[in-house]
Amino acid sequence: MPFDISKNTNYEAHKTAHRTNLCGQMDTSFVGREVSLCGWVNNRRDHGKLIFIDLRDFTGIVQLVFDPALNSEAYRLAKTCRAEYVLKITGTVNKRSPETINQDLKTGQIEVSVEAMQVLNSAKTPPFLLHEREKVEEMTRLRYRYMDLRTDQMQKNLRLRHHVTAQTRNYLNSKGFLEIETPILAKSTPEGARDFLVPSRLNPKKFYALPQSPQLFKQTLMFSGFDRVYQIARCFRDEDLRADRQPEFTQIDMEMTFVNADDIMATIEGLLAAVFKNSIGIDMQTPFEKMTWQQSMETYGTDKPDLRFGLPIQDLSSLFKDTGFKIFQKVLQKNGCIKCLACDSAHQFSRKDLDQLVEMAKSYGAGGLIWGKIDSNRDFQSPVSKFLGKNEIQAMVEQLRLKEGSLVLIVADNFKTTCNALGAIRKQLAQKLNLIREGFKPLWIYDFPLFEWDQKNNCLSPMHHPFTSPSPETISWLQDAPLKVKSQAYDIVLNGEEIGGGSMRIDDIAIQKQIFKLLNFTDPMIEQNFGFFIKSLEYGIPPHGGIALGLDRLVMILGSLTNIRDVIAFPKTQSAVCMLTDSPSGVTQRQLEEIHISLKEEE
């Protein structure tokens, strides 16, 4: 059920000196009453004897009728009105005659006969028609954002966003959370890649950084005895922008003390259930499904699987363990694996489609993709049929329960590449075969590796962040086999999107230091970047953990939207520019001097 503005409007509260009611509020219960309304001209229809104006405010549209017999001055003024003029009218609500009733409009049973009108403001011809939003180039809509925001769609999106944040706050407040603001002018660190820096005027040659997250501050609040805190926090990351990223974005960011991971997950489940119920009327079953990282990678080839469809990845490694097929042999010798997807409707896949899937697999680093179809003779039609033994094919048909019309897609490579390639192909198949069911399928992924191997820099890197607690069961591997250590981290995935992630944090200074060392941080680096934080770990730190949800993405999912800029009032483009205000922009030499910097000479 989409978000409904009228259900979320307290009409009485909007009564002001200028108006008694709102446009979209008008229905047959108002017939005979005098009302004062304000709004924008949505359109005007001049019928000679009568003029009709559709007046618009955020609640909807109501039809005004101007009759020169009723008020000739208002009629004369109405003649001059054009789209987006701002009007204030007083008139009487009347029933429309049966033949003029508009069933598509909430207010379509009535109209308002205008007795007095004031043109509060005029308007130039708009740069585009609001109801044609979908046809307008996005750059134009961003440049005239104040017009774009007047459209039904954007009104609905930002009202939904408000509602989601209000619900979030109500829920967390009721659960004993405090909202505590942390600095935006935060600490810059020499290692702070992707930090936005802010030169200090009062402290020459020093810089603040805008926070990529309030992580260390919210942990510090736990050290300070606040028990549970949250923020709907603005975060900043100076990344090369992707379509779904913004240089500033918003997180629902929280932290709790004297809890374990289950406490935190239960809190998020309650929060999301409340938000879904109260914003779009969806009942979410709690507790949510949970899956280990390993299981998710093996079954869905990703750590953010979309559970709105099945199509699990299946393993054929043991089936082919004694195969004569050279390619499979080689992979298995190198401790790789043979995995596949199997689906129906093979006939829907042309040779061209299959070639595209092969290319997709290669783009994920796989050597190739082997496909095969079960034909009407129940034979396995595949470029590699001749390399496979009859028994092997028979065993595969049985294991995968293949039948006429089945399609099998096999990747044989190392574990990671195989999973990644098949995970991507799985999503592709679901779309092509229309397997994605309506609804919302939340899922917890847990038992992540604490570290991953950074090929490029040839070192360990944290899978989440360096404050994530190792799981007690695997902590003994820390020194000797750190890649075997699991973390107490958990990600929340919804319909194939990661909407949040969190963890229990390290509360032991020795382990925190050990992990910094494993990440190749030298003592001076630790001191410079995290000195205050390490120090604070010595003064009585409670067990604590937290999580952050991406608000922008959550609202997108709730609103069934695909463009992140549609849930942000004043977003930036992919080149980090605000089209409305023309920001960023140049500054004067005097301004630069005041903050003790100069522009770098180009070489």
Add this chain to the structure above:
Amino acid sequence: MPFDISKNTNYEAHKTAHRTNLCGQMDTSFVGREVSLCGWVNNRRDHGKLIFIDLRDFTGIVQLVFDPALNSEAYRLAKTCRAEYVLKITGTVNKRSPETINQDLKTGQIEVSVEAMQVLNSAKTPPFLLHEREKVEEMTRLRYRYMDLRTDQMQKNLRLRHHVTAQTRNYLNSKGFLEIETPILAKSTPEGARDFLVPSRLNPKKFYALPQSPQLFKQTLMFSGFDRVYQIARCFRDEDLRADRQPEFTQIDMEMTFVNADDIMATIEGLLAAVFKNSIGIDMQTPFEKMTWQQSMETYGTDKPDLRFGLPIQDLSSLFKDTGFKIFQKVLQKNGCIKCLACDSAHQFSRKDLDQLVEMAKSYGAGGLIWGKIDSNRDFQSPVSKFLGKNEIQAMVEQLRLKEGSLVLIVADNFKTTCNALGAIRKQLAQKLNLIREGFKPLWIYDFPLFEWDQKNNCLSPMHHPFTSPSPETISWLQDAPLKVKSQAYDIVLNGEEIGGGSMRIDDIAIQKQIFKLLNFTDPMIEQNFGFFIKSLEYGIPPHGGIALGLDRLVMILGSLTNIRDVIAFPKTQSAVCMLTDSPSGVTQRQLEEIHISLKEEE
């Protein structure tokens, strides 16, 4: 009534895997029950046979008893515990014996006999004792902020702050407001004095600015049809810091369409009444008192008068219009004025006190301050008695209703200087004479001049900001006598502090342009700084207005606090430094290169 943590805690919500209850929750109703508690060691008393530990969480303190007969291991562990160790215990709540009851403590009737204990974390000797906070230098408290925040005072302050913002949101949400986020990476403008600038990496040599307020964005949201919006908005101003200023601060910032000033003031009155009632239990009478700027200046010598005491400034100009006293003559010839304060208890003012008041008057630019006392012979004892006529003195005694023991303090100078000097002295007298009554006295100041004269730059400057609407009654003066034009601005004053200000905004592009011209903005300057905004005024702008309240100051007043850093979790010092994180700090050459700037060579 001060803010009460226990009344604002939902104990049930804080149950977790580690604990069943909170420390401050324990009272005689729990006697006989087994509870699990977590918290910090507030102190330990070793009585040989028994060990007592006061365990602390945010709700208070409870006494734990360790008896080796009950659990020898827990007793042994308790012996090792020091201040700020983090414990988790399970035990039974028992009534204290009558002689050990502590009436000062909410939990003083009971104690918890510990049956099991886990030391969750140890702690170094704290840098200061929490209960000695008042004695600790502020720099030390800021450096160890996580310790300072554990104190009762800071727990109470930040919980009050949370409560005030939560109440604010609840109230505004119920009145049809939407909370809509606006950019922190906003537009820098060449005229943007006091802007924090952020170099753009993706757009070399261009800069964002952190917003000093969301003013233009919230107006743009009104142009976009959102009707009512608010933000609890972070704002930034790179000022030389004063004791009560921070480089980043928080405003309750709102804007409404199709309203007049009365609608906005009524909204704020309802908001403040709800906040006062629900946070500190104070009933505020609405509507609040209102006073024109002129009347406030004349009566209280300031536009933010403290109405918790009387002591109005009185005018003697007409009384002395024919005086022979040269000083008064000269002032009146120059269109100046003669004003005074009169109070009782003249005997409390020594010659030294009076000399200090004279110095105070001079520091506000007044030529001097004339004082006089009515002695027991009902004579006017004053250094200037001999220059004044008997009739004049008699008339003054009657007009001011002076009696034995009255003190009169007269300033004769131009209007502004006279008001400013007496306004400052009025506050001084109220403190000395203990005239300030308890309670909260809100007041609206309205009918401000639209402009003031900037002596330094010899030009007009806006008293509020350049988007403030002139009042319709005075708008005709705009071209010929702009200093006579009044604005549709209103400030809300509470106990002598300005806690907010707002106005109806200009919605007429011609007037907006005229005002920019009066402020000496050239067309290119207007285009560069406000181009997008001016353009948007052409597309159908509704009447709108708004207001911003200073959250930090509001919380200070509600909490009866005097230091702004006591209502902010991680404040900066007067030199804009975060003592906890050591921010701002240096960055690497590589970081500077990435954002296309270099440090300016010192000359």
